[in-house]
Amino acid sequence: MGDYEDATELMETYDFLMKYIVIGEAGTGKSCLLHQFTHNTFKDHSQHTIGVEFSSRTVKLGEKRIKLQLWDTAGQERFRGRSVTRSYYRGAAGAILVYDITSRQSFLNLSRWLADARALASPHLVTVLVGNKSDKEEDREVEWAEASKWAAENDVHFLEASSLTGDNVEAPFLLCARSILLAIESGALDPEKAGSGVSYGDRALRRVNSSSRLSFGSLSGGRRKSTVKLRLPLTGGRCC
Amino acid sequence: MSTLSPPPRPTPPSASPQPPNPISLRLYKVLAASFDDDATREAIRTLSDLYIAPPAKGKEVRRDDDADLDDADELDVPARAQAKPGGRGIDEAAATAVVARARKNLRRDVDTMLAASSRKFLAAFGEVDKQLDILQEHIGTMRERCDEAQTQLRQTSDACRTLLDRAGSLREERHEVAMRQNIVSLFLARFTLSEDEKEAITSRDVPVGKRFFAAMDRAEKIRDDCRVLLSGADVQPTAGLEITLATSALLEQAYDKLFRWCCAEFRLMARDTQLDASPALREAVRRLQQRPELLTEALAHLAQTRESALLAAFTGALTRGGVGGLPRPIELHAHDPLRYAGDMLAWVHQALAAEREGLEGLFGVAGRRRMVGAVRTREGPEEAWMSEMLDRAVGGLGAPLKVRVMQTVRSQESSITSYKLANLLQFYMLTMQRTIGEDAVLSRTLQELTDASYKAFFDAIDALGRALLRAPLDLDDHSVSPPLAILDHAQVLREIMAVYESSLLGDESAEEQTAGFRAILDRLVDPALEMVPAAAEAKQRQRPRWDGTVFVLNTLEYLLGVLEPFAWTQEKQEVVKGRIAGVVAQLTEEHYNTILRDAGLDEVAAALESRQPDEPLSRVPAAQAGRLQQALDAFSGWLSGAGVVHAERLAAVDARRVAGDVHSAALGRVAETYGRLCEEVRRAENRYEAGATLLGGSRPFGQVHLLWQIFGLEGGAAA
Known part of the structure; x- marks a missing residue:
C-alpha cells in the first residue's frame, strides 16, 4: 500500500485527463471494482451507491500518464439510479459496463444500459464490458464465450475481473484508456474540444505542443508493453 | 768475515790450578763469546760503516755538520786528507790507519757520536718542544674560543627560547585566527545568500522554479537560524539583527515575486474546463500559505478566473453541447423538465468534483484519499482555502442554473413532475452540501431552488385538494365504487409516494420517514377524507336510493389500499381506518335494522x-x-x-x-x-x-x- 501511495504521489502530473462512468445493474459490484482499482483493496459490506459517487486515480499507459476521473453510479433506481445516472453520460469519454457473472439477470439487462449509453453519451464513447466476480466460478451463470459474443456483436471490449481478488481489475480501465488514446491519435477525438470527456493534462506539455499535433511516438512504442500489462484472458487484446 | 772479527784481546795466562782468577774468567768469557750472532754482526757492520764506508760521505757529512761537530772535525780531517788522493795503496793504508784509529778511539768516537746524536735529538726535541709550546698555546686559545663559543651558544639558545615561545604563541594565534576566519566564513556562508541566490529571488528574469525555491528555502533557513542565534543570550545581537533584517527583506521580495507570478498564472487558467496545477504552482501556493493575505489576493484572481471559465463552459454545455453538437446541448432537452434539470445539475456536480480535484492538486492534498461515498472530513488550513475557492468558483453557476430551474419549476403543471423535480433538487442540494458545505453560495442557491420547487409542488397538490373538494359526484352514476376524481387523485398520490419511496436511502428511522411525507399526505389525503362523506351526503339527498354509506366505505377502503404498501403512511392509515370504523359502525347499525325489518x-x-x-x-x-x-x-x-x-x-x-x-x-x-x-x-x-x-x-x-x-x-x- 505504501509503495502504491508513493507511486501515485509521483504521478500527480499527467498527460491526459479522462472521464469514465461506471454503469450496470445493482449489486454487480461496480463500487467494489472501483474501490479495488483506486485503493487496491476489497471493499466489504458495501452499501448501495446513492446517486453518483466520484473518485479518481492516475494510471500509466506506456509513456503516458492518464488521470481518470471515475463516476460510480447507482444501479438501483431506488437509490436514484438510472434517472440521475443518465445525466452523467454527457461528460464521459469511457464507460465501464459491469455485469455479474453469477447473475444472468444482470447480463440480460446489459442491452438497456448500452442503449442508454449510446443514446446519451458522446458518439466516441468507449465502452468496456466487465464480467465481475470472476472468482465465483462455481456460481457462474454467464459463460465467458456468451458474453464475449455479445460484446463482439455490440462492438464493445470485454473481459472478466474480480473485485474481490483484484484480478484483472486494472485491465478494463487501461483498455478503455488505450482505445481513447488511439481515437485521439487517429484524430477522431479532440481533447481540446469541450464535452469530449478527455483533456490534456500537463500545461507545459500543452504549451509546447499547442501549435503542432501531439506526438504519439511514445504511445505507439508503449503499446506492446501495455498489452502485456493488460493480461487479457485467452484471446488477448480487443475482442471485437 | 773472520777478518773483520775483532782480534782476540790479550788474555792473561791461565793459571789452571789456581782458583778461577776473575780475570781469567773474564777472559774465558770473552774468548768464549761468539760474535757470530746477528746482533753482534749487526753491531760490527755498523761499526764498519762508521769507519770505512763513507769517507766521501763523511766529507759531505762533515760539510753539512761543520758547525755542529767540532770534535769530530779534528778526528776526521787526517783520514779525509789521506783518503783524498785515492789509490789502492792509499786505501789499504788508510784502512789500517782507520782500524787503528778505530781501535783507539772507538769509545770516544762512539761517545762523541752518541753525544752528537744526543745533541741532535736535543736540538730536535727542543724544536719539538717549542712547537708543542706553540701548539699548547694554540690549544689554549682554542679552548678559550670554545668556551667563548659555548657561552655564546648558551646565550643564543636562551635568546632563542623566548623567540621559540613567541613563535609558538604566534602559531597558536594564527591557528586561532584561521579558525575564526573559518567560522566567520562559515557563518557568512550560512547566514548570507549568495549573489546567485539573491538574483534568483529578486530578478524578474529568473523564473519561479527550482532555483528560486531553493534560494527561498535558504533565506528561510537563515531567518530561522538567526532566530536561534538571537535567542542565545551571550551572543552579540547586532549581526543577527542585521542578517534577520536583510533576509526578511529578501524573503518579502520572494513572496512578492511568488505572489505576482501566481496571479499571472492564475489569470491564465481560464482556458480549461479542468483546473490543472503544475508542480511549481503547487509549490508556490504551498509557500504562499505563509503569507495568507497574499495568497488570498492571488486566489481571488484564480477564483474569478475559474468562475468565469466554469460559467463559460456551462453556457457552452447548455447551448452548444459537445464537439459537433454531440453530446447535444442541454437546453435541447428543456421540454423534458427532469432531464433538463438533471443534466444541468449533473454538469454542475461534475464540474464541482473536477474543480475540487484541481484544487486538491493545487494545494497538494490530492494524496489523501477518500473512501468512495465517504463524507468529506474537513481538516487542515488547505481545506478552508479549498472550500472557499470551490465556493467561489462554482458559485457563479448558481445564477444561470437558478434562472433555468425556476423557469422549469414554474412551468410544471403536473404535481408529480413537480415532486420529482423537487426531489431531484433536494438530492443534489444534499450532495453538494456534503461537498462544499451548507453555507456555500451554490448550496444556498440549491436550497432556494429546492424550497421553491417544494413550494410549487405543495401549491400544486393544494390545488388538487381544493379541486377535489369542489368536485361534485355524478348524480347519474348509480355505482358505489370510488369516483373518478378520487381514482385520479389516488393515482397522483400513488406516484408521489413511489417517488418518495425511491428517495429514501434506507437508513432513516421510521419516524423520519413518516415525518418526511406527513405534510404531503395531509395535503393529499385529508381533502379526500373530507370530500367523500360530504359529497356522498349531498348526492344522497338528491338520490335517496343511492347507497352513500357503502360508497363512503368503498372509497375509504380504496384510499387505505393505496396507502397500505408504504410503512411510513401508517399514521394516515390509522386515520383512514378510524373513518372506516365509523362508517362500518354506521353500516352495521343500518344493516341490523334492515335485517330486523326483513325478519x-x-x-x-x-x-x-x-x-x-x-x-x-x-x-x-x-x-x-x-x-x-x-x-x-x-x-x-x-x-x-x-x-x-x-x-x-x-x-x-x-x-x-x-x-x-x-x-x-x-x-x-x-x-x-x-x-x-x-x-x-x-x-x-x-x-x-x-x-x-x-x-x-x-x-x-x-x-x-x-x-x-x-x-x-x-x-x-x-x-
Missing part, C-alpha cells in the same frame, strides 16, 4: 327498547302475544331464506372482508336482540301466557345458541 322483528325490538320500565311487555301493542307470534313466525321464515348468508346491500361493498364483518356484526346483534326478547318473554313480569310455548312455536324455538349456530357465529355460547 319482522323490528316492531317487537322497537317495543323492547321503547317500553316503560314498569309496563309489562305484553301490554305494548307491538309485542302483544299475537303480534309477537306473527313476528316470530316471520323471523323463522327469514331464517330459512337467503338473507342469513347474503345481504344484497353488502354485495356492493368492495372489500369482502368488511362486508362479511358488517354482516356478522349485524347478525350478532340480531341474535342478541332475539336473546333479550326470549328472556323478556319468559319473565313473569311481562305477563305472557305460556311464553315458552310462544317462543317454542317457531324456529329457533327460543334457543339462542341455536340461532348463533344458524348464523354460523361463535360467541353465542358465551352470550
Whole structure:
C-alpha cells in the first residue's frame, strides 16, 4: 500500500485527463471494482451507491500518464439510479459496463444500459464490458464465450475481473484508456474540444505542443508493453 | 768475515790450578763469546760503516755538520786528507790507519757520536718542544674560543627560547585566527545568500522554479537560524539583527515575486474546463500559505478566473453541447423538465468534483484519499482555502442554473413532475452540501431552488385538494365504487409516494420517514377524507336510493389500499381506518335494522327498547302475544331464506372482508336482540301466557345458541 501511495504521489502530473462512468445493474459490484482499482483493496459490506459517487486515480499507459476521473453510479433506481445516472453520460469519454457473472439477470439487462449509453453519451464513447466476480466460478451463470459474443456483436471490449481478488481489475480501465488514446491519435477525438470527456493534462506539455499535433511516438512504442500489462484472458487484446 | 772479527784481546795466562782468577774468567768469557750472532754482526757492520764506508760521505757529512761537530772535525780531517788522493795503496793504508784509529778511539768516537746524536735529538726535541709550546698555546686559545663559543651558544639558545615561545604563541594565534576566519566564513556562508541566490529571488528574469525555491528555502533557513542565534543570550545581537533584517527583506521580495507570478498564472487558467496545477504552482501556493493575505489576493484572481471559465463552459454545455453538437446541448432537452434539470445539475456536480480535484492538486492534498461515498472530513488550513475557492468558483453557476430551474419549476403543471423535480433538487442540494458545505453560495442557491420547487409542488397538490373538494359526484352514476376524481387523485398520490419511496436511502428511522411525507399526505389525503362523506351526503339527498354509506366505505377502503404498501403512511392509515370504523359502525347499525325489518322483528325490538320500565311487555301493542307470534313466525321464515348468508346491500361493498364483518356484526346483534326478547318473554313480569310455548312455536324455538349456530357465529355460547 505504501509503495502504491508513493507511486501515485509521483504521478500527480499527467498527460491526459479522462472521464469514465461506471454503469450496470445493482449489486454487480461496480463500487467494489472501483474501490479495488483506486485503493487496491476489497471493499466489504458495501452499501448501495446513492446517486453518483466520484473518485479518481492516475494510471500509466506506456509513456503516458492518464488521470481518470471515475463516476460510480447507482444501479438501483431506488437509490436514484438510472434517472440521475443518465445525466452523467454527457461528460464521459469511457464507460465501464459491469455485469455479474453469477447473475444472468444482470447480463440480460446489459442491452438497456448500452442503449442508454449510446443514446446519451458522446458518439466516441468507449465502452468496456466487465464480467465481475470472476472468482465465483462455481456460481457462474454467464459463460465467458456468451458474453464475449455479445460484446463482439455490440462492438464493445470485454473481459472478466474480480473485485474481490483484484484480478484483472486494472485491465478494463487501461483498455478503455488505450482505445481513447488511439481515437485521439487517429484524430477522431479532440481533447481540446469541450464535452469530449478527455483533456490534456500537463500545461507545459500543452504549451509546447499547442501549435503542432501531439506526438504519439511514445504511445505507439508503449503499446506492446501495455498489452502485456493488460493480461487479457485467452484471446488477448480487443475482442471485437 | 773472520777478518773483520775483532782480534782476540790479550788474555792473561791461565793459571789452571789456581782458583778461577776473575780475570781469567773474564777472559774465558770473552774468548768464549761468539760474535757470530746477528746482533753482534749487526753491531760490527755498523761499526764498519762508521769507519770505512763513507769517507766521501763523511766529507759531505762533515760539510753539512761543520758547525755542529767540532770534535769530530779534528778526528776526521787526517783520514779525509789521506783518503783524498785515492789509490789502492792509499786505501789499504788508510784502512789500517782507520782500524787503528778505530781501535783507539772507538769509545770516544762512539761517545762523541752518541753525544752528537744526543745533541741532535736535543736540538730536535727542543724544536719539538717549542712547537708543542706553540701548539699548547694554540690549544689554549682554542679552548678559550670554545668556551667563548659555548657561552655564546648558551646565550643564543636562551635568546632563542623566548623567540621559540613567541613563535609558538604566534602559531597558536594564527591557528586561532584561521579558525575564526573559518567560522566567520562559515557563518557568512550560512547566514548570507549568495549573489546567485539573491538574483534568483529578486530578478524578474529568473523564473519561479527550482532555483528560486531553493534560494527561498535558504533565506528561510537563515531567518530561522538567526532566530536561534538571537535567542542565545551571550551572543552579540547586532549581526543577527542585521542578517534577520536583510533576509526578511529578501524573503518579502520572494513572496512578492511568488505572489505576482501566481496571479499571472492564475489569470491564465481560464482556458480549461479542468483546473490543472503544475508542480511549481503547487509549490508556490504551498509557500504562499505563509503569507495568507497574499495568497488570498492571488486566489481571488484564480477564483474569478475559474468562475468565469466554469460559467463559460456551462453556457457552452447548455447551448452548444459537445464537439459537433454531440453530446447535444442541454437546453435541447428543456421540454423534458427532469432531464433538463438533471443534466444541468449533473454538469454542475461534475464540474464541482473536477474543480475540487484541481484544487486538491493545487494545494497538494490530492494524496489523501477518500473512501468512495465517504463524507468529506474537513481538516487542515488547505481545506478552508479549498472550500472557499470551490465556493467561489462554482458559485457563479448558481445564477444561470437558478434562472433555468425556476423557469422549469414554474412551468410544471403536473404535481408529480413537480415532486420529482423537487426531489431531484433536494438530492443534489444534499450532495453538494456534503461537498462544499451548507453555507456555500451554490448550496444556498440549491436550497432556494429546492424550497421553491417544494413550494410549487405543495401549491400544486393544494390545488388538487381544493379541486377535489369542489368536485361534485355524478348524480347519474348509480355505482358505489370510488369516483373518478378520487381514482385520479389516488393515482397522483400513488406516484408521489413511489417517488418518495425511491428517495429514501434506507437508513432513516421510521419516524423520519413518516415525518418526511406527513405534510404531503395531509395535503393529499385529508381533502379526500373530507370530500367523500360530504359529497356522498349531498348526492344522497338528491338520490335517496343511492347507497352513500357503502360508497363512503368503498372509497375509504380504496384510499387505505393505496396507502397500505408504504410503512411510513401508517399514521394516515390509522386515520383512514378510524373513518372506516365509523362508517362500518354506521353500516352495521343500518344493516341490523334492515335485517330486523326483513325478519319482522323490528316492531317487537322497537317495543323492547321503547317500553316503560314498569309496563309489562305484553301490554305494548307491538309485542302483544299475537303480534309477537306473527313476528316470530316471520323471523323463522327469514331464517330459512337467503338473507342469513347474503345481504344484497353488502354485495356492493368492495372489500369482502368488511362486508362479511358488517354482516356478522349485524347478525350478532340480531341474535342478541332475539336473546333479550326470549328472556323478556319468559319473565313473569311481562305477563305472557305460556311464553315458552310462544317462543317454542317457531324456529329457533327460543334457543339462542341455536340461532348463533344458524348464523354460523361463535360467541353465542358465551352470550
